Amino acid sequence: MALAPAGGWEAGGDLYPAIAHRQANMHRGTRDVAVTAETLVSMLAGRRAVTSSTTVAFEHIPPELLAHQIRGLAACDALSMIDMALREGYDLDAERVTCPVRILWGTSDDILPLPAGAVRYGRDWLPTADWIELDDVGHAPQLDVPLETAQLILDFTGDRQWTLSSARLREPPR
Known part of the structure; x- marks a missing residue:
């Protein structure tokens, strides 16, 4: 699966560099809001903001899960992985x-x-x-x-x- x-x-196309740049920016933004994750996802607009790039239907996703995902993404070393993929290909x-x-x-x-x-x-x-x-x-x-x-x-x-x-x-x- x-x-x-x-x-x-x-x-060699333009899509992956654009995706990588967006992902790097998303990761940086997630690090900035991780300390306030629970407050952010306690509001419907906050839940929509953190799920807008990943889901169409978001209302059913538990706020606790979204806060956990924010903290997890903020804690990982995504930028090294993105840099390596840009250098070496995918x-x-x-x-x-x-x-x-x-x-x-x-x-x-x-x-x-x-x-x-x-x-x-x-x-x-x-x-x-x-x-x-x-x-x-x-x-x-x-x-x-x-x-x-x-x-x-x-x-x-x-x-x-x-x-x-x-x-x-x-x-x-x-």
Whole structure:
């Protein structure tokens, strides 16, 4: 299972540097507000602000979870990872992936937009993956539509009792 995995943009294109710059700015901003995370997410406008790049539907996400995510992001060394990826590129050794793969992607993903954020997965790396697009879902389907995401994972991993009308099986971007 992969939920909007990073790296699918065209190598050498402009998308990844723009994504990396945005992610670095987001990380810096998160460090600035981490000490007031609980206060920030206690307000609806604060919850929308911290989820605007990751979800479409945010009202159901517990404020405690959002505060935890803010503190976790602020504490990690994201800038080193971003710098390394900019220097060395972002690649997948697809030949080593020998198991079935399902990729879920929200059509309203603001961080890794379709199709530009996924083209190498569909064309080069995992062209036989089970590709599902979720309408009106952002970058983090596990937060945006947690029940539907769990159902799609269960369906793929063996529990075939679930069906969803909101999920669309698609051809991967190429």
